Amino acid sequence: MRVLVAMSGGVDSSVAAARLLKEGHEVVGATLKLWGGPSDSGCCSVGDVEDARRVAQQLGIDHHVFNMTAEFDESVVSPYVTAHAVGKTPNPCIECNRSIKFGSLLTRTIRLGFDALATGHHARIATRAVSHGTTRSSGSPRLLRGVDIDKDQSYVLSMLDQDQLSRVLLPIGEMTKTQVRSYATDLGLRTAGKPDSQDVCFISGDHGRKEFLSDRIPLHEAELLDVGSREVVGHVQELELVTVGQRKGMGHSRDGRRRYVLRVDVPLKQVIVGGPAEAQIDRLTLDGSTVCWVSDALPSGSRVFVQVSAHGRPACGTFEGDDLLTVVTLDRPQRPVAPGQTVAFYDIGDPDLVLGSAIAT
């Protein structure tokens, strides 16, 4: 097969390329330049591109750099800023996977005559025809959690569909991170000991989210209102940085009560907070227009596991979806989920099997 490997300059994609090469595929590396800003923490810094290029040279494969800064700004950064301006907490990594890596780059991969795009994500694609719990697949690609549960990235791939999966390879999903690193060490790859990437790639660790957003949108002061008493229990300086479910800095020191953010109301400049008992939800409300299914749509009334963050603990619930309303009723109440966050669905019979995702409202 002719495979284009998306090489971020990290150890996972380095090993992905090396493994494909060892399996006898014709491999070409590509690194995306996504961001021109001052952040140097993500997949787009000059140093990372250099690492990717050096690994490609070491492996003896061709390597290209693609400038997708315009698409990235339009599909990832701008929506991220807009979402924060209305009090939502978006997940830019998922949007990048959706529109850049498995969008523009995948389209380009096929147009350039490659058979598949490979990435270094910790997740697996299986095409065996096996029945799993309530879902049956026959030869169609299925998306599974990575073998290394601590590094599993299936959550950020939960918006992939059949068309995309049939043209994607995830060569390191069967490996633990330790195995990936020792594979890289054995080959003498310069990325073997490189630290994992953290946080949002376009926001620099030094300046953070606050500075990034304050350069782009006005940040407002807001009152913290207790949900029960409607009393003002404190203030925040930057309403747009507050996330539903957040506990830190929510004025609990004043009366000793621990409080969580229940709702962010940008027009009224209010943050509604409540104690542990009030910060409980028994169902997740989802934006129906954002529902994606890896394979077949889950019938309304199906039992499902839901995961609401990259490494969150899956919870059991019942999926109900029609044209008007998409919800998951939870078996046990949990902390509220911020609007804008992705909710990934996993199979109740095989908790490794990704069924799809939707964005919380």
Place this chain on the structure above:
Amino acid sequence: MIIYMDYASTSPLRPEVVEAMAPFNGDNFGNASGGHRVSRYAKKALEDARDSIAESCGVESGEVFFTSGGTESDNIAVLGTLGAENKRRGEPTAVVCSAVEHPAVFETFRSVGAGRGLSVGSVAPQTRLAAVDGSGVVDLGSLEEVLDQGVVLVSVMLANNETGTIQPLSSIVDLVRRLAPDAVFHTDAVQGACYLDLASALSDVDVASISAHKLGGPKGVGAVVVRKGINVAPLFHGGGQERGLRSGTSNVAGAVGFASALSISQSVRESESTRVGLLRDRLVDEIKSSVPGVTESSDRSKVLPGHAHVRFQSVDREELVVLLDQAGVCVSAGSACSSGALEPSRVLTAMGVDKEDARGAIRFSLGHMTTAEDVERALAVIPEAVGRLRA
């Protein structure tokens, strides 16, 4: 099989250059600044090279200063002339360059305008840009508007690196002398030196930059030509080589290779312009007849003979470069940033080309080793590659 069509980026060494440099990469290794015979051999070679380059440029030997290449020459020309005393009557108000200058000039002008570098006086001069027309030729009306008595430096390139557009230097210099009589005039002749008559092109300018590797010479060596009467301050300090303008142990092998490459390219200039120009014409004409939706970026009569800058409608240049690379055809899609990613072209924007149109811009640049067979081989793969990307 590699079909190299990126001469504007760099060119292969001419066989004669390799031969000329060989002794200086071997037995004749001396430091040209010493007091013994090994140094004297090296010094003689260095000064012979300087004489030869001066002759090719139609200037005196004392006006040629060796540098590490075009970028350094441009920086010396801009920051060095601003940092030295040059004749001027009033307070300096502005520096002027064209909107399509190479980054080595453009970014240096920007830093001057931002108050960095060796700026004159306490107030940084304003940086003004002269606009270009749709072919990339400096618009004399626009230049006239930005010139006045307070302008102390003007820089306009001999020919553009991306599009190959040749500037009407003598009309430009005339205008500058008339409207900004105190201005030092610099030209970046790096791209134009291979095919244009250097002696004639440089006859009216004060300072010029040349680089060896665009001419079939080695990388890492070039010259800044500074005419008598123009003062230039050094950018860095040290042993005072190159008459104090450019400290650092002389690159003797480089200078020898540079002189050889410049001398050859100037002597075969007319025949090579015809030969390479015909190959270029065949390439562009055939692309245009076999591929729909192709635009030439500049009027061919105003472009260097080796340059073909064309825009393929509904094609992404990054993708076309990859497909052609896979077929062994090496072309360029514009300037890359430090990571190697393509940047939007400032030159095309200045020419009024819109974003969507600029997306499909590719530069084919031919040179001294290009053959008719190379052109036919490239033509055999280009239509299919474009077709696939449009499918």
